[in-house]
Amino acid sequence: MAQTNVDRRLRVRMAPSPTGPLHIGTARTSLYNYLTARHDGGTFVLRIEDTDVARSTTEFERDIIEGLHWLGISWDEGPQVAGGEDIGQFGPYRQSQRLDRYAAEAQRLLDARLAYRCYCTSDELEAVRHAQERNHEAPRYNGRCRSLTAEERAAFEAAGRRGAIRFEVKPEPVRWDDKVRGEVEFDNALLGDFVIVRADGSPLYNFTAVVDDAAMQIGDVIRGEDHISNTPKQIALYQALGYELPRFAHIPLILNPDRTKMSKRKSQTSIDAYREQGYLPEALVNFLAFLGWSPGTEEEIFSLDELAARFELTKVHKGGAIFDIDRLDHLNGVYIRSLTDEQLALRLRPYLPDAATDETVLRVVPLVRERLVRLGDIGDLVAFLFETDATIASWYDGELLLPKKRDAADVASALTVVRDDLEHLTDADWSSDVLDSRCRALAER
């Protein structure tokens, strides 16, 4: 493994877990990593953390990769896609393909007596936890298997138990200089020995992240604030394994309106959902970038490249930011209005019936541009004009939408009335007689 001329100070990484569709928070963290790399001329690595076999799927992995691409976020090193090969000299970039490395490192820890086999069952562990809770103690592993004799271990193994591997935490204070938070200190004496490899042999997050970040020469670990309490554990692991420590930066969380961590239950968290509604990636990126960062000026419209030129980790806030959909809507409108007719027509295409000709779409664009908040809103505005129903098509298309004698303002006006009118329609109103008369009346206005 010849790894030459790698400046780890300029290497950052995003390590999503494919256990769900691309999440807003993952997208924002990816963006901050990407911007940091681009700003400093560094390298951005994508690594797939799929060690949780039960929850990880290739569909989610594809969704995440596609979502990042859609946002315009690209990486310099990452897993192979579509039958290609891994890109980069530190691959493979999928943790499920690096199992031998974790096993080797775990063995190294075992041999050095910095980790040990634990044969406790989940029931036993739970019982201990409950007892600790009753005594108002911090729930943590009590170290029962820490000093098992060879005989005791053999007995467990003979009984068919395959122990998990626990890392022995040294009870000492750990501190690091966080790029966004400054000095952070934590007393590892409060920690229990934690599991790094399950009884079934599969490695766990805190362990794999450290092994890989070190192997991939990551110099700056930029991740969400929810990982801040993993950091002391990981630092201990870095030290035990003899790796050079990276720098850490914990960025603020994106919040629900009630200021709790943004969640699926309370907010729309999947990038796909925003994409489907017709938010432009440019708008989403611009919006996301400002959730926890600002250039320090009053400018607020930035392209990805402009963001990369201005972005600095040191200007990232410590406090979380509420995801304000009104603001996203506003930004989206700004970006929609900045598009040329042709560009907007192209983007609108997926939201209109196939029956609509390119020419028709192009003619609709100037009429709707000023009032489109999301591309998907085009459906509410004019999609019905292209229904196959002959009556609707002829009336709206011929008399209303594209009238020979009327100008664009007239048409826009009519469209709005039609839209408002439609909101009050009941199912019974959808007979062609009723529609016909409505259309006739509207056309005469």
Added chain:
RNA sequence: GCCCCCAUCGUCUAGAGGCCUAGGACGCCACCCUUUCAAGGUGGAGAUCAGGGGUUCGAAUCCCCUUGGGGGCACCA
């Protein structure tokens, strides 16, 4: 319960001791433009900088406490 973190208009934020009687944007309210709705323009309401102590000639900015909020405490990531 234990540990860690955070704190400027409703929201996103500017602010790194005097430029702040706290600026911008979103949202909201008026008015203008407009046959309507938008878009655009102009103006307005909206934060005693969570509260209390210090430090200093001077604090939103530094320190401490309180309060409030959040995150984490898995053989998830």
